[in-house]
Structures are given as C-alpha cells and as structure tokens.
Amino acid sequence: MSLLFEPTKGMTDKSMHYCPGCTHGIIHRLVGEVLVELGVLGKSIGVAPVGCAVLAYDYFNCDMHEAAHGRAPAVATGIKRILPDNVVFTYQGDGDLASIGAAEIVHAAHRGENFTTIFVNNAIYGMTGGQMAPTTLIGQKATTSPYGRDKATTGMPLKISEMLATIDGAVFVERVTVHNVAGIRKTKKAIKKAFQVQLDGKGFGIVEILSTCPTGWGQTPVESLSWLENNMIPYYPLGNFRAPEEAK
Amino acid sequence: MAKILMKGNEAIAEAAIRAGCDCFFGYPITPQNEVPEYMAKHMPKTGGVFVQAESEVAAINMVYGAAGAGFRVMTSTSSPGMALKQEGISYLVGAELPSVIVNISRGGPGLGSIQPSQSDYFQVTRGGGNGDYRIVVFAPSSIQEAVDLTIKSFDIADYYRNPVILLGDGMIGQMMEPVEFNLSGKTNLPKKDWATTGTNGERKPNIINSLALASEDLERHNYKLQKKYDEMEEKEVMHETYKMDDAEIVLVAYGTTSRITKNAIDSLRENGIKAGLIRPITLWPFPNKAFEEIPKTAKSILVVEMSMGQMIDDVKIANEGRLPIHFYGRAGGMIPSPEEIANKAKEIVGGAK
Numbered sequence: 161m162s163l164l165f166e167p168t169k170g171m172t173d174k175s176m177h178y179c180p181g182c183t184h185g186i187i188h189r190l191v192g193e194v195l196v197e198l199g200v201l202g203k204s205i206g207v208a209p210v211g212c213a214v215l216a217y218d219y220f221n222c223d224m225h226e227a228a229h230g231r232a233p234a235v236a237t238g239i240k241r242i243l244p245d246n247v248v249f250t251y252q253g254d255g256d257l258a259s260i261g262a263a264e265i266v267h268a269a270h271r272g273e274n275f276t277t278i279f280v281n282n283a284i285y286g287m288t289g290g291q292m293a294p295t296t297l298i299g300q301k302a303t304t305s306p307y308g309r310d311k312a313t314t315g316m317p318l319k320i321s322e323m324l325a326t327i328d329g330a331v332f333v334e335r336v337t338v339h340n341v342a343g344i345r346k347t348k349k350a351i352k353k354a355f356q357v358q359l360d361g362k363g364f365g366i367v368e369i370l371s372t373c374p375t376g377w378g379q380t381p382v383e384s385l386s387w388l389e390n391n392m393i394p395y396y397p398l399g400n401f402r403a404p405e406e407a408k
Numbered sequence: 409m410a411k412i413l414m415k416g417n418e419a420i421a422e423a424a425i426r427a428g429c430d431c432f433f434g435y436p437i438t439p440q441n442e443v444p445e446y447m448a449k450h451m452p453k454t455g456g457v458f459v460q461a462e463s464e465v466a467a468i469n470m471v472y473g474a475a476g477a478g479f480r481v482m483t484s485t486s487s488p489g490m491a492l493k494q495e496g497i498s499y500l501v502g503a504e505l506p507s508v509i510v511n512i513s514r515g516g517p518g519l520g521s522i523q524p525s526q527s528d529y530f531q532v533t534r535g536g537g538n539g540d541y542r543i544v545v546f547a548p549s550s551i552q553e554a555v556d557l558t559i560k561s562f563d564i565a566d567y568y569r570n571p572v573i574l575l576g577d578g579m580i581g582q583m584m585e586p587v588e589f590n591l592s593g594k595t596n597l598p599k600k601d602w603a604t605t606g607t608n609g610e611r612k613p614n615i616i617n618s619l620a621l622a623s624e625d626l627e628r629h630n631y632k633l634q635k636k637y638d639e640m641e642e643k644e645v646m647h648e649t650y651k652m653d654d655a656e657i658v659l660v661a662y663g664t665t666s667r668i669t670k671n672a673i674d675s676l677r678e679n680g681i682k683a684g685l686i687r688p689i690t691l692w693p694f695p696n697k698a699f700e701e702i703p704k705t706a707k708s709i710l711v712v713e714m715s716m717g718q719m720i721d722d723v724k725i726a727n728e729g730r731l732p733i734h735f736y737g738r739a740g741g742m743i744p745s746p747e748e749i750a751n752k753a754k755e756i757v758g759g760a761k
C-alpha cells in the first residue's frame with residue numbers, strides 16, 4: 161500500500177477547537193507544512209495571539225509562546241533578538257494585530273525585525289462573539305455595528321498590507337486568500353517566501369490571509385466562502401506589495 | 409576591589425551586566441534615562457541585546473519573549489511607564505518568567521513631576537496587573553545597596569521563576585556614591601529546561617503560557633504560585649534596624665527617606681529623645697517580624713514617606729494594633745528635612761512647645 165496523504169509533522173495531533181468551516185485550521189496546516197518543508201521546525205519558535213487562535217500553542221509542533229492581546233510582535237522581537245539563528249513567527253488575528261496591537265506590528269516592521277507574521281484577517285472579532293474589527297467592511301453587520309459598519313463614525317476598514325508596505329523594514333508583504341484551492345496554493349507559496357526572507361536575514365515579512373468566520377458572520381461555511389470572495393477581495397486586493405528581488 | 413564613583417542609574421545598569429543580564433528592553437523616561445543609555449553603550453560590547461522599544465508596553469513584552477527563551481532580562485522605567493508595564497508583569501508572573509524590573513519612581517498621579525517620590529508603593533506592592541500575584545520588591549537606600557540588590561534580583565528571579573522589582577526613588581537614580589561590584593556566585597539555580605530555544609526534534613515543544621481555561625487547572629496553578637509566594641515570605645524578607653534597643657519612638661522609613669530619618673534620629677537622641685528606625689529593604693514581603701520585636705520601651709510609631717501615606721497600611725498590618733501610629737509625609741517631589749521629621753517626633757512624644 162502506498163501512502164497518499166498524512167498529517168504534517170508541523171502540527172501536533174491535538175484536535176482543533178475551531179468552528180466547522182472556519183479557515184483558521186487550513187492556515188495552521190499551511191504554516192506547519194512550510195516549517196517542515198524548509199527543514200526548520202526544530203528551530204522554530206511561534207507566538208500565539210489572543211483571539212480564536214489563542215490555543216495555537218497546542219497545535220504547532222514547535223516551541224511556542226502565548227502572548228498578551230496584540231503584543232506578539234514585541235514578544236517575537238524579544239525572542240528573535242537573543243536567538244537570531246532560530247526561526248520566529250507570530251500568528252495573529254485582525255483584532256489582535258490591526259487594533260490593540262497596531263503599535264507593536266508597525267514598530268516591529270519599522271525596526272525591520274527578522275521574523276515572520278501570519279496575519280489572519282477575517283474582518284471580525286471571532287473569539288469574543290463577532291464584534292466589529294478595524295477590518296470589518298462598510299455595511300457589514302457585527303454585534304457592535306448592528307446596523308452595519310458606518311464610515312462616518314468608525315472610518316474605513318484598515319488596509320494593513322498597504323500600510324505596512326510603506327515601511328522600509330517590511331521587506332515582504334503579500335495578501336492572499338484561503339477561500340478556494342487556488343488561493344490556498346498561493347497562500348502556501350507566500351508563507352514559504354516569507355519564511356525564506358527570514359532565513360536569508362532580510363527583515364520583517366508578513367502574509368495577510370483573508371479568512372472566513374462563518375460563526376461571527378452568521379453564515380454557513382459555504383456561504384462564507386463566497387461572501388469572502390465577493391466582498392472582501394474587492395476591498396482587500398490580493399497580491400504582493402513588497403518583496404526582495406529573489407522572492408518576487 | 410577598588411570602589412568607583414557612580415551615578416545610581418549607571419551603577420544599577422553595570423550591576424545588571426555583571427550579573428549576566430543578556431537583554432535590556434526599555435523606553436526613555438526621566439529620571440531613569442541613564443539606565444537605557446548605559447545599556448545601549450555597553451550591552452553590545454558583551455554580545456548582549458539592547459532594544460529601545462516603542463513603548464513600555466512593548467518593552468515588557470520583549471522581556472516576556474527573551475525571558476521565555478531562557479535568558480537573563482531587565483527593563484527599567486519610571487512611574488507612568490511602570491503603569492504601562494502592568495499587563496506584561498501579570499503575564500510574566502502567570503507564565504512564571506524570571507526578569508528584573510527597575511522603577512526609578514517620580515511624583516504622580518498622572519504625568520506628575522520628575523522629582524523623587526515614593527508614591528508608587530501601592531503600585532509595586534499591590535500590583536496594577538490583574539490576578540492573584542506577588543513580586544519581591546527591593547527598596548535600596550544607597551547606591552551600593554542598589555548594586556547588591558540588582559545582582560541579587562537576578563538570582564531570586566531565576567530561583568522562583570518570578571519577576572523581581574527594584575524600586576528606587578529619583579534620588580537613588582540620580583545621586584553619585586562609591587560602589588564596588590560583588591557577584592553572588594550563586595550556582596545552585598534551577599536549569600531552565602522549560603525555555604523555548606527550539607525543540608531540535610529532540611524533545612516535546614516547550615510552551616510559555618499563562619492561559620488555563622479549565623477552572624481546576626487555573627486553581628492548581630494559583631496554588632502552585634502561592635507556594636512560591638509563601639516561600640518568598642519565609643526566606644526573602646530583608647530589613648535593617650537602627651538604634652532600636654531602647655527606642656521610645658519607632659520611626660519607619662525606606663529608601664532615600666530612611667537616610668534622612670537616620671539623621672533625624674541622631675538629632676533626636678542628642679536632644680534626649682530615644683528614637684529608633686525600622687527600615688524595610690523588601691517592601692514585599694514586608695518585615696512583619698521586625699514589628700513583633702519592637703522593644704517594650706516603645707510608645708509610638710512614626711511612619712515617614714515621600715507620599716501621602718502608603719506604606720503606613722503595611723505598618724498597620726504589621727503592628728496589629730499594638731502601638732499608636734503617626735504619619736509624616738511630603739509629596740510631589742518635596743523631600744522632608746531631618747528637622748521636620750524630628751519636630752514631628754517631638755510633637756508625638758510631647759517634647760514640642
């Protein structure tokens with residue numbers, strides 16, 4: 161019998177707590193696969209956020225830290241500076257990274273910290289029950305924007321990749337999606353490039369991944385995939401915003 | 409070894425480097441700026457890490473990262489910055505990460521002033537972070553003591569896997585005194601086999617974490633932490649007494665204030681008033697026993713602080729209602745003079761006209 165498929169060694173065999181249809185799990189797997197394929201799992205140290213991925217420390221099969229809400233980039237800075245030969249990454253949601261941790265991510269990028277950030281943008285605070293995030297779309301209903309997000313009082317959704325791409329130290333910035341198979345393939349490539357940039361000692365890399373939250377959005381898993389495609393991608397264009405020559 | 413003349417802040421920084429501090433993370437704030445400045449200059453020479461963080465919030469979380477990786481880490485700040493560090497301090501305790509946090513405090517509340525003050529006593533002993541936690545707090549009264557306690561702080565932090573706070577008022581940070589550096593030579597500290605250095609494929613992943621979703625798990629963790637606090641209370645209390653044997657009035661003061669209070673005590677004794685001093689060196693754990701040992705000659709207690717009265721709460725707990733307690737304090741960066749303190753003592757013992 162030949163082996164056609166097996167779980168990645170990059171993940172533990174703990175069963176995940178994510179809701180049915182949530183794409184956090186796919187993103188975990190891609191990161192795990194990349195760490196194994198690059199042969200760096202044994203020297204990897206990950207930093208989990210506060211958000212639905214808070215338990216990521218139980219899922220990645222490498223050393224992990226659980227950081228305070230939004231502070232993962234500062235924690236990663238502390239680790240990477242004293243262990244420059246290890247591979248360090250943060251895994252953060254949009255409330256974590258774009259709201260409470262906006263200062264930490266901007267300044268980690270600004271200093272050109274040599275670690276990798278996996279940024280899961282699901283346009284909502286999933287964990288706390290579906291409140292509005294800085295990334296929630298105009299008109300999108302959330303528990304704290306029950307009439308739909310209103311530009312007049314809450315501004316326009318924050319485009320993190322575009323914003324970070326203006327910072328010199330952010331050498332790799334790419335936005336991808338996991339709502340379909342082609343997107344998943346591209347996401348894996350982007351994650352691999354971002355980690356390669358770190359291995360090459362080039363500086364800060366971030367992959368923004370558009371992700372679904374069927375529970376927070378009040379949709380079925382299938383509906384949420386097409387909602388992402390039809391609503392998020394038009395506002396959050398996919399593509400690479402910055403890369404060193406060889407990673408283009 | 410010959411003594412060298414050093415400013416408090418620089419002496420604390422040098423002591424940290426000699427104690428094997430691998431990383432320093434900080435943010436500028438007066439009156440502690442000489443600590444990060446000294447670190448920026450000297451850490452790179454020994455292969456150490458210095459990062460000027462974007463805020464005190466970030467600095468304490470960098471501490472969390474590097475401490476979790478198993479290294480000796482320090483941060484320093486002053487009062488408003490200490491307020492911002494509270495979140496990270498609570499996480500450090502929860503995740504059991506050793507680290508040294510220096511607070512060269514200034515007047516408050518709010519932006520307050522940059523002058524010496526002792527109005528952060530509650531902040532360091534009661535904590536502003538969430539959760540059931542305790543931290544050993546050292547309050548040196550001289551630069552030499554600041555050096556010795558900085559070195560000791562790293563050992564204690566490693567031994568208990570808990571942060572340690574060194575509290576100096578602005579005076580300790582800014583004044584110059586001759587110091588020497590005596591290393592503790594402590595070698596029996598536990599191995600950091602919990603640190604995140606990469607599994608190398610040879611062991612199960614190490615996880616630095618303060619989350620325990622199941623109530624039974626968190627309660628078990630709380631009991632485990634409590635056991636450490638109990639041991640700290642048993643082993644780490646430090647205090648000094650001065651002329652206490654026949655004291656009729658017991659003055660209680662720490663840090664800079666204790667030095668001025670000693671002068672007041674000497675002048676009181678010249679005037680026939682038998683005064684003595686209890687000087688807490690650890691603010692937590694508080695030297696309760698010293699209060700049980702107050703001689704029968706004592707009729708009253710006078711607490712002296714550069715605040716509106718914070719340590720007085722701990723004195724009341726330690727005194728257990730035995731003696732009447734009085735207070736003399738100056739605030740906002742005003743430093744009490746020996747005469748003011750002596751006059752207050754005279755008033756209490758009935759010697760003032």
Ligand SMILES: Cc1ncc(C[n+]2csc(CCOP(=O)(O)OP(=O)(O)O)c2C)c(N)n1
Pocket residue numbers: 210211212213229252253254255256257280282284285286287288293373
């Ligand atoms: C200091 C602090 N504030 C608020 C919270 C509550 N909280 C937990 S998760 C979360 C939002 C997470 O949303 P996001 O980062 O988008 O992650 P998601 O759950 O959507 O993956 C919040 C506000 C907290 N734990 N700590």
Ligand code: SF4
Pocket residue numbers: 177178179181182183184212282286287372373374375376
């Ligand atoms: S709440 Fe949303 S983001 Fe969180 S696990 Fe459920 S679907 Fe995923």
Ligand SMILES: [Mg+2]
Pocket residue numbers: 253254255280281282283284285286293
């Ligand atoms: Mg989210």
